[in-house]
Amino acid sequence: MTLEPRLLEALATVQDPELRRPITELGMVESAFLTDGTAQVKVLLTIAACPMRSTIEADVTAALSTLPGVREVDLTLGVMSPEQRAELRESLVSRSIPFSDPASLTRVIAIASGKGGVGKSTLTANLACAMAADGLRVGLIDADVHGFSIPGLLGIPEARPTRVDEMILPPVAHGVKVISIGMFVPDNKPVIWRGPMLHRALEQFLTDVHFGDLDVLLLDLPPGTGDIAISVSQLLPGSELVVVTTPQAAAAQVAERAGSVAVQTGQKVVGVIENMSAMVMPDGSTLEVFGSGGGAELAGRLELVLGTKVPLLGQVPLDPWLRSGGDAGVPLVLSHPSSLAATSIVAMARALTHRPRGLAGMKLGVTPR
Template sequence: MSGMPQPALVDAVRTALAGVLDPEIRRPITELDMVSSVEVDDDGRARVGILLTTPGCPLKETLTSSVSGAVAAVEGVTSVAVDLGVMSADQRQALRSKLRGGAGEPVIPFAQPQSLTKVVAVASGKGGVGKSSVTANLAVAMAADGLSVGVVDADIYGFSIPRMLGVDRPPTKVDDMLLPPIAHGVKVVSIGQFVPPGQPVVWRGPMLHRALQQFLADVFWGDLDVLLLDLPPGTGDIAISVAQLLPGSEIIVVTTPQVAAAEVAERAGSVAVQTRQRVIGVVENMSWLEQPDGSRLELFGSGGGERVAENLSRLTGGQVPLLGQVPLDVTLREAGDTGTPVVLAEPDSPGAVALRGVARSIASRRRGLAGKALGLTPVGR
């Protein structure tokens, strides 16, 4: 028999459950009202009732294992049984309201004046410059440094973030709220999670805007330090929608050293002048190929990144730095294909070192004041 009085043992089990996080929402299951019952008999056998947010919860085995492990570690518990149930419609409604801070209707949290999330859109003038690869690695590098990071794959037509981050399932649907899957510590949403393999997305402007709005408002992102958006190449509808939906967002421009690519990249950055967004830097990708003797072969020329940074500085009237130069690196391409970004797969490779440096320079920047409430009250004269 257990030496601890049963009410005290039940309290100890509840305390242990407060340390179990829902694997998708990343909050304690007790805070989310997911614990429906806790019983402990005279022999220390514990039985815990857990309410899932949805019957088809893809991580219910992970949750069951976490609950069992936490309860089994309580002194006096001899065995653990976990009974899984499903929240009622009213319970799910209460959960959605709690996650939205009491708001009944979905809003874009990053557009609110009190938001502390740094929102960075990764843009390029043309395709094929490695924009998505840069985005995926920046996200994972920041997460590895302890930041809470989310990625919106806003490249609706040419989505590739799920592949690069190894995401193989769609978000979990809790009525009208989506819980994004987490890969390498990064929360991810992409249209690629909703369409069958090989099927193209054939949408026009209004549908693109609505999709982006849903990714931002209908998804429960939680408290993010950084939200990265992988934009489609060019200066089309999505770039304008981002400026409208996220007026405090900042821009990073990705280019290659090639003069032709650099000229096009400047146009992507110049959109920020019209949308009143801030360009915080340029990343030059595919800068050179390192040779066995240590020399550098500049396959695509040189100077493109510096040129874009200088021209955008002049155009925007602010300092736009060259944040980093990422060399051509076979390991970077291979890591993207396998779903484990190079900053994790080969952290000491030249590409990983360069990308980690860019990530830390972005993370160290203070969030701008655009869109924030300053707490000032006009005084009449």
């Protein structure tokens, strides 16, 4: 007997660290049987140079060692054949964009800003980690191709995706699946691309990268209303926008343009975030370094332009730990979760994800009898 049910049941608790699916579902378990107290198991890796080899080995050994009657685990790691990889790829990847399917339950939220320097990428990284910490399955695309920064903010500046033939498995940081053009560019070299190449890069991220089933997909957009913003609306017509600004009136005026693009694209602006709000001083007083009222002003302007309710999701106070957390690769919501800025970001993350999702018009796969 090459596949013993009791061992398979234990192995079903082991997930591939990159695909985030049980190794039994992925066809990675070639044999598993028990002989005189020794669990003899052979697991097939997707590629020989699998970066998670040691993790899989440790997880399999730990899962089997807890079974009654198992005194020793004899684990052999093999490699899938080209035919097995092709079968795995076919079972996982569709050449279409899964998140653009009207039946998809993944909430796609693009984080936009009118100009750079408002902390949009830092907020995006923190929102993603806050959602993942709440138990959601979260993906994050660094769509700012020219100014990519998400890998560094999440502490994986040297991370490289795993390729299984034409399928790309995104690295995972703090429970978030992440992809960025920075993972393909050596030595921090600049990316000098024009519109068609930018569109193609985003399209490949959405089709070739296997995110699996997600609750939320966040996109960190470049500032302004350029090629990527237009491509997002074309490739992900059901995506929603969150606009980030600072309290400064001039910044809010520029940010209005980033939100107003929804008039042409048909996207919904689900909220405004005011970053770098009043800084709380040690004596409890506040210092408005960048002024006040920009977030509320922007939300009001967008309501007039779009004709729909645009809430001010929250105000993130200016906090040195927010910057230092990004520099260290451990976002504030994880490094200093009790800080005012962190609690504000967590509240905004929950406001975005806890809205009800209607099932009207969606195919449920149920056939009446």
